[in-house]
Each structure stands twice: as structure tokens, then as C-alpha cells.
Amino acid sequence: MAPTDLPTPQDPxxxxxxxxxxxxxxxxxxxxxxxxxxxxxVGTALMFIGFLNVFLSISGxxxxxxxxFLIYFGGxxxxxxxxxxxxxxxxxVMAAAIxxxxxxxxxxxxxxWHKQVVFWATVIIVMYFMFNEPKKPG
Numbered sequence: 745m746a747p748t749d750l751p752t753p754q755d756p757x758x759x760x761x762x763x764x765x766x767x768x769x770x771x772x773x774x775x776x777x778x779x780x781x782x783x784x785x786v787g788t789a790l791m792f793i794g795f796l797n798v799f800l801s802i803s804g805x806x807x808x809x810x811x812x813f814l815i816y817f818g819g820x821x822x823x824x825x826x827x828x829x830x831x832x833x834x835x836x837v838m839a840a841a842i843x844x845x846x847x848x849x850x851x852x853x854x855x856x857w858h859k860q861v862v863f864w865a866t867v868i869i870v871m872y873f874m875f876n877e878p879k880k881p882g
Contacts, residue, residue, distance in 0.1 A: 780826045783827075786819070787819045787820065787822035787823025787825075787827070789819070790819025790822060790823075791866075793812075793815055794812045794815035794818075794819060795816055795862070797812035798862050802856075810848045810851075810853070813845065813854060814845050814848065818845060821838045821845075824837040
């Protein structure tokens with residue numbers, strides 16, 4: 745390697761070292777990450793519990809009250825808060841989920857088509873996340 749091949753300090757390709765993080769910064773980011781993971785787990789569990797009740801009522805042919813819908817949409821709001829990065833989309837999904845839950849609570853009964861809409865919307869969303877490949881960083 746010739747001396748002219750060495751990178752110079754003005755070389756734009758040379759990477760500058762990252763400043764060291766203070767311990768408080770790493771603890772805050774670690775705590776934030778842990779809260780996001782907890783939100784993802786709790787939101788997914790609530791959505792699954794609500795969806796399971798809706799699915800069983802569709803397949804079994806029995807009636808349900810609004811509680812599984814409240815659980816489902818509450819779980820959707822918790823999941824969206826933890827999973828969605830863009831604030832406008834995050835708060836939009838949360839507002840829609842809370843609005844639908846309050847609408848069902850006010851309406852007081854669940855019709856068959858309500859259960860079908862929740863069932864098929866959930867199936868489509870799960871299929872999207874199953875087949876959507878995340879973008880590779882870098």
C-alpha cells in the first residue's frame with residue numbers, strides 16, 4: 745500500500761467516531777425499548793383474546809356482547825402506540841380504535857356483520873404483515 749492510498753483527514757469516506765454515550769442515555773433508551781416491547785406484547789395479547797372470542801362466535805353461531813370488541817380495540821390502541829413510528833399514523837390508528845370501541849360501547853350490541861368486518865380486517869392485516877418483507881438497513 746502506497747503512502748498516497750491512506751485516507752486523509754479531509755476524506756469524506758472516512759467515518760468519524762461516534763461520541764460516547766453517557767450511562768443515563770443508554771438507560772433511557774433501554775427503558776424506552778422495554779416499554780415498547782411490553783406494549784407490543786400486551787397489545788397483541790389483548791387483540792388475540794378479543795379476536796378469539798369474535799372468531800369462536802362466528803364459527804359457533806352464538807351471540808356475544810361488546811366486551812370482546814372493547815378488548816380487541818383496546819389492544820389495537822396499545823399495540824399501535826408501541827409499534828407505529830410515524831406520529832400521525834400512530835395517533836390516527838389509536839383514535840380510530842378508541843372511537844370504534846366507544847361506538848360499540850354506546851351502541852350496546854354486536855351484529856353479525858360487525859363480527860365479519862373485524863374478522864376479515866384482522867385476516868387481511870395479518871396476511872400483510874406475514875408477507876411484507878422489512879427493508880434491510882444500510
